[in-house]
Amino acid sequence: MSDSTTSTDAALRTPIVAVLGHVDHGKTSVLDKVRGSAVIEGEAGAITQHIGATAVPLDVISEIAGELVDPTDFDLPGLLFIDTPGHHSFATLRSRGGALADIAILVVDVNDGFQPQTEEAIEILKRSETPFIVAANKIDTVPGWNPTEDAPVQATYESQSDRVRGDLDEKLYEIIGQLSDRGFSADLYWRVQNFQNNVGVVPVSAMTGEGIPDLLTVMMGLSQRYMKEAMEIDVAGPGVGTVLEVKEEKGFGTTLDVVLYDGTVKEDDTIVVGGADSTIVTDVRALLKPRPLSEIRTESRFEDVDELKAAAGIKIAAPELDDAMSGAPMRVVRDREIDDVVSEVEAELADIAVDTEEQG
Numbered sequence: 001m002s003d004s005t006t007s008t009d010a011a012l013r014t015p016i017v018a019v020l021g022h023v024d025h026g027k028t029s030v031l032d033k034v035r036g037s038a039v040i041e042g043e044a045g046a047i048t049q050h051i052g053a054t055a056v057p058l059d060v061i062s063e064i065a066g067e068l069v070d071p072t073d074f075d076l077p078g079l080l081f082i083d084t085p086g087h088h089s090f091a092t093l094r095s096r097g098g099a100l101a102d103i104a105i106l107v108v109d110v111n112d113g114f115q116p117q118t119e120e121a122i123e124i125l126k127r128s129e130t131p132f133i134v135a136a137n138k139i140d141t142v143p144g145w146n147p148t149e150d151a152p153v154q155a156t157y158e159s160q161s162d163r164v165r166g167d168l169d170e171k172l173y174e175i176i177g178q179l180s181d182r183g184f185s186a187d188l189y190w191r192v193q194n195f196q197n198n199v200g201v202v203p204v205s206a207m208t209g210e211g212i213p214d215l216l217t218v219m220m221g222l223s224q225r226y227m228k229e230a231m232e233i234d235v236a237g238p239g240v241g242t243v244l245e246v247k248e249e250k251g252f253g254t255t256l257d258v259v260l261y262d263g264t265v266k267e268d269d270t271i272v273v274g275g276a277d278s279t280i281v282t283d284v285r286a287l288l289k290p291r292p293l294s295e296i297r298t299e300s301r302f303e304d305v306d307e308l309k310a311a312a313g314i315k316i317a318a319p320e321l322d323d324a325m326s327g328a329p330m331r332v333v334r335d336r337e338i339d340d341v342v343s344e345v346e347a348e349l350a351d352i353a354v355d356t357e358e359q360g
């Protein structure tokens with residue numbers, strides 16, 4: 001296994017994962033289950049809470065996934081899940097040349113199939129060319145389902161009666177058909193050879209944890225095989241990110257919650273941020289991480305850090321952020337001309353505006 005602590009300038013960053021889907025199909029539950037499993041399986045503190053995101057490291061994934069994952073097959077450090085589910089934020093949270101997330105999980109309720117927000121999510125994924133897998137959720141609701149908590153789905157699928165398996169198959173093939181109607185060739189994930197051309201469907205239950213090991217394994221495998229090059233970054237370089245939220249924070253004024261997908265951001269760095277009326281140039285006053293729960297006393301929920309490397313979720317406190325927009329780009333200037341960086345940010349903003357119009 002690679003040593004993720006060696007610090008050369010070139011590094012493989014963690015792929016950023018977004019969870020999308022129709023309301024009530026189980027986005028929050030799937031995320032909670034992933035986080036919950038990680039807490040149980042991993043050593044204490046093995047998953048790290050970021051601002052707006054949760055990092056699940058490879059060793060925790062391989063513990064959850066058991067025999068499904070051989071950690072020596074991977075050198076990406078794990079997966080960073082964006083905490084705010086929902087495609088509305090996702091639609092605006094896009095950066096030039098791609099999307100905020102590197103990869104997505106589209107959650108579909110097996111009983112409901114495609115619904116309006118599923119359609120919208122599919123459109124966004126298509127337009128942003130974001131690779132995704134489908135989590136066909138709530139398999140435990142098939143009448144007569146015999147659950148095996150947290151089991152890999154193939155084993156639990158085989159252990160159902162013929163009738164139950166038949167009922168589930170019918171629901172799964174409905175979803176596969178709906179994907180194919182929208183131009184995505186799809187199949188149950190264990191039948192998919194090439195995830196670049198086919199969408200893998202993973203039957204899961206966020207309630208019983210069945211299929212969650214598979215979901216993590218497929219995400220990890222997909223990232224490793226098809227995204228490794230895109231994950232090679234110059235970690236020491238000037239940070240690049242996307243604003244998730246603009247928030248008032250007691251003691252700090254207006255702050256930005258940012259997902260950093262490239263480089264490093266440091267205290268005192270000059271940053272350029274997209275604003276509603278004009279581009280903002282300001283200096284980082286504080287970089288804030290969530291304080292571990294065990295350490296929260298009466299003081300701040302946040303912990304000050306000197307610098308942070310991609311991929312990460314971070315809160316940035318700086319003057320003059322009132323006009324900043326969620327979904328806008330954030331770039332660190334470092335040893336470049338401010339004007340050049342301003343132009344880059346303006347170009348990205350123009351792209352976002354065009355996309356929003358197209359969406360109509």
Ligand code: GDP
Nearest residue numbers: 022023024025026027028029137138205206207
């Ligand atoms: P979201 O709106 O997509 O984030 O959906 P939630 O995660 O809030 O889930 C909506 C409802 O479905 C909640 O009542 C969940 O408890 C329930 N739910 C989610 N996943 C499952 C599942 O796998 N099985 C069952 N039986 N219920 C589920």
